[in-house]
Amino acid sequence: MVEPDKMDQRVKRLNDKLKEKLGLRGKTLEKRLKRAGRTLPKHLRREGAFIVKAQQQATNPKMARLIDQEALDRSFAMFRHYLKDINPTERRKDKIINFLGLLVFNLVVIAALYLLFLLWKGLV
Structure with a gap:
């Protein structure tokens, strides 16, 4: 019991x-x-x-x-x-690193799309 x-x-x-x-x-x-x-x-x-x-x-x-x-x-x-x-500190650090990695990846994709747009319009 x-x-x-x-x-x-x-x-x-x-x-x-x-x-x-x-x-x-x-x-x-x-x-x-x-x-x-x-x-x-x-x-x-x-x-x-x-x-x-x-x-x-x-x-x-x-x-x-x-x-x-x-x-x-x-x-x-x-x-x-x-x-x-x-380990709570490792979890927090991993979350921050993952967020920053995602942010950098999105910025690279946006920059690549912008460059492609400029090439397509003949401005570069």
Whole structure:
């Protein structure tokens, strides 16, 4: 049987890790997982839905007995393992580099099109 207090502590730790590592906003785990979207792999989205469902069931003593403790522990372990490898500063740096790369590529394409236009009009 899952103890609601212990479950709430584990969910709070997971919630804090999601905010720290992925920068997700939201008050509840459910909202943060929804905001994560495709940031998380499919199997983790499924495990997250299982954790949210188990958290809701843990509030009712009769339903708390039905929660599979091993599967719940495995779900938390999967999240812990996935989030352990994420470096927030590297993620931020990669986003900036990708944005700048896209910006440079667009400028090169626009310059090439402008040059082609000038060649076509015979101005160059």
